[in-house]
Amino acid sequence: xxxxxxxxxxxxxxxxxxxxxxxxxxxxxxxxxxxxxxxxxxxxxxxxxxxxxxxxxxxxxxxxxxxxxxxxxxxxxxxxxxxxxxxxxxxxxxxxxxxxxxxxxxxxxxxxxxxxx
RNA sequence: UGAGCGGGCUGGAUGGCUGCGGCGGCGUUGGCCGACGAGGAAAGUCCGAGCUCCAUAGGGCAGGGUGCCGGGUAAUCCCCGGUGGAGGCGACUCCAAGGAAAGUGCAACAGAAAGAAACCGCGUCUGCAGGACGUAAGGAUGGAAAGGCGAGGUAAGAGCUCACCAGCGGCCUGGCGACUUGUCCGCUAUGUAAACCCCACCUGGAGCAAGAUUGCGGGGAGAGCGGGGCGGCCCGUCCCAUUCCCCAAUAAUCGCUUGAGCCCUCUGGCAACAGGGGGCCUAGAUAGAUAGCCAUUCUCGACAGAACUCGGCUUACAGGCUCGACUCACAGA
RNA sequence: GGAGAGAUAUCGAAGUGGUCAUAACGGGCCGCACUGGAAAUGCGGUGUACCCUACCGGGUACCGCGGGUUCGAAUCCCGCUCUCUCCG
Numbered sequence: 001x002x003x004x005x006x007x008x009x010x011x012x013x014x015x016x017x018x019x020x021x022x023x024x025x026x027x028x029x030x031x032x033x034x035x036x037x038x039x040x041x042x043x044x045x046x047x048x049x050x051x052x053x054x055x056x057x058x059x060x061x062x063x064x065x066x067x068x069x070x071x072x073x074x075x076x077x078x079x080x081x082x083x084x085x086x087x088x089x090x091x092x093x094x095x096x097x098x099x100x101x102x103x104x105x106x107x108x109x110x111x112x113x114x115x116x117x
Numbered sequence: 118u119g120a121g122c123g124g125g126c127u128g129g130a131u132g133g134c135u136g137c138g139g140c141g142g143c144g145u146u147g148g149c150c151g152a153c154g155a156g157g158a159a160a161g162u163c164c165g166a167g168c169u170c171c172a173u174a175g176g177g178c179a180g181g182g183u184g185c186c187g188g189g190u191a192a193u194c195c196c197c198g199g200u201g202g203a204g205g206c207g208a209c210u211c212c213a214a215g216g217a218a219a220g221u222g223c224a225a226c227a228g229a230a231a232g233a234a235a236c237c238g239c240g241u242c243u244g245c246a247g248g249a250c251g252u253a254a255g256g257a258u259g260g261a262a263a264g265g266c267g268a269g270g271u272a273a274g275a276g277c278u279c280a281c282c283a284g285c286g287g288c289c290u291g292g293c294g295a296c297u298u299g300u301c302c303g304c305u306a307u308g309u310a311a312a313c314c315c316c317a318c319c320u321g322g323a324g325c326a327a328g329a330u331u332g333c334g335g336g337g338a339g340a341g342c343g344g345g346g347c348g349g350c351c352c353g354u355c356c357c358a359u360u361c362c363c364c365a366a367u368a369a370u371c372g373c374u375u376g377a378g379c380c381c382u383c384u385g386g387c388a389a390c391a392g393g394g395g396g397c398c399u400a401g402a403u404a405g406a407u408a409g410c411c412a413u414u415c416u417c418g419a420c421a422g423a424a425c426u427c428g429g430c431u432u433a434c435a436g437g438c439u440c441g442a443c444u445c446a447c448a449g450a
Numbered sequence: 451g452g453a454g455a456g457a458u459a460u461c462g463a464a465g466u467g468g469u470c471a472u473a474a475c476g477g478g479c480c481g482c483a484c485u486g487g488a489a490a491u492g493c494g495g496u497g498u499a500c501c502c503u504a505c506c507g508g509g510u511a512c513c514g515c516g517g518g519u520u521c522g523a524a525u526c527c528c529g530c531u532c533u534c535u536c537c538g
Binding site: 226261431 | 453518521526
């Protein structure tokens with residue numbers, strides 16, 4: 001999991017990112033991101049709608065996404081607010097697939113700095 | 118041995134590293150340690166309550182709900198025990214099961230006629246291509262045709278009379294009661310109340326996004342015999358008048374978890390349940406906590422995630438365990 | 451989390467106990483007419499599944515799904531499924 005400091009906390013923050021952000025997508029996920037806040041600050045949120053599945057499925061997807069992001073966190077450029085939106089196919093995907101897609105999206109957004117794997 | 122019936126329980130396990138949530142303790146900016154951390158349905162939101170605000174929630178009407186009887190409960194449309202009906206060889210299961218003799222409506226098509234019926238037929242009279250009267254035994258229609266069947270009776274017929282049977286009402290017997298027994302008396306009334314309705318009982322409205330407190334901001338009305346609240350109407354009643362009303366996806370804190378609670382046991386009761394004694398504290402988030410990786414193991418894991426809290430109902434569910442002085446069939450003693 | 455509304459043909463919809471869905475009415479689509487060609491207009495047709503039939507054609511079922519009440523249900527009652535709206 002992620003510490004609270006790294007999470008988007010308010011509905012208003014989510015709305016800000018959706019309004020101002022730029023998006024990219026894979027079949028499993030889409031990423032909306034915007035440059036915001038002080039340089040060292042990094043905030044991320046996860047959105048899983050009812051189209052993905054029931055409460056149990058949505059909780060599982062969200063937990064996997066948070067775990068994957070925690071693994072990638074040291075490599076991510078700070079100074080951004082990010083939202084990962086799960087698409088319906090994410091319900092069937094395992095942890096490795098979700099992490100691979102997340103890494104790909106971050107690289108396309110040029111937010112992944114080279115570092116130790 | 119096989120096939121069933123009715124309950125009850127369970128819903129992968131163990132360990133390591135890295136993490137999450139609130140709580141407690143220690144530190145006192147950042148941390149460290151500790152125990153705890155989703156369900157039997159957490160679901161649907163179908164009932165009933167607590168709680169909060171609207172008046173300390175009051176009367177009438179309307180509207181809504183319930184509907185065999187008795188009991189249980191904080192309460193219920195729930196539960197238990199009985200009555201009646203339906204199904205099953207049986208254990209047992211299922212049933213919105215008051216009133217159609219208070220009144221009204223509806224019953225398409227067909228049929229003469231759908232409730233106090235005359236089309237054909239049958240009989241009598243008239244004296245005739247027909248008409249009048251009587252008649253519900255027969256035909257035909259329909260889901261349903263005026264209780265069934267036999268005998269007497271008659272012009273022909275008819276509960277008109279009688280026997281048996283069926284139903285309804287009364288009386289008697291038993292039962293707190295639903296209801297029931299009867300060799301008694303009277304009657305023959307169509308169906309529909311998940312049509313209006315009648316009867317009995319219950320029912321004010323909204324919902325934790327309720328609501329309370331604190332703080333920031335915006336807009337409007339203003340000397341009004343009126344305005345506002347009690348979201349159907351009337352009554353009744355309360356509040357306001359130098360303040361009142363409205364808007365805001367503005368924020369924080371509270372509401373927020375100890376409760377008709379759970380476990381064991383005794384007593385009363387057929388039971389639901391009640392009472393006494395002892396023990397226990399068991400999520401409380403607010404973009405919303407259980408995850409990631411690894412190892413071992415088994416029968417390879419169903420439906421599924423708390424959001425104010427309880428009691429029920431309904432629906433979903435892989436498999437496993439268990440109880441019964443439960444049933445049937447076959448075989449043996 | 452809470453409160454409410456709806457589901458009828460390809461689409462929008464009417465029908466609220468019979469005869470009666472001729473699935474009305476409107477849009478769309480197809481064909482014909484008009485035109486040099488089109489638009490507009492007019493006329494006709496147009497649901498799905500199963501069954502019968504050599505052909506023409508005909509029958510039955512389907513009003514989101516499953517039960518119930520009733521002689522009879524798209525309509526009344528109960529239980530599900532899905533969709534949409536509102537409440538800070």
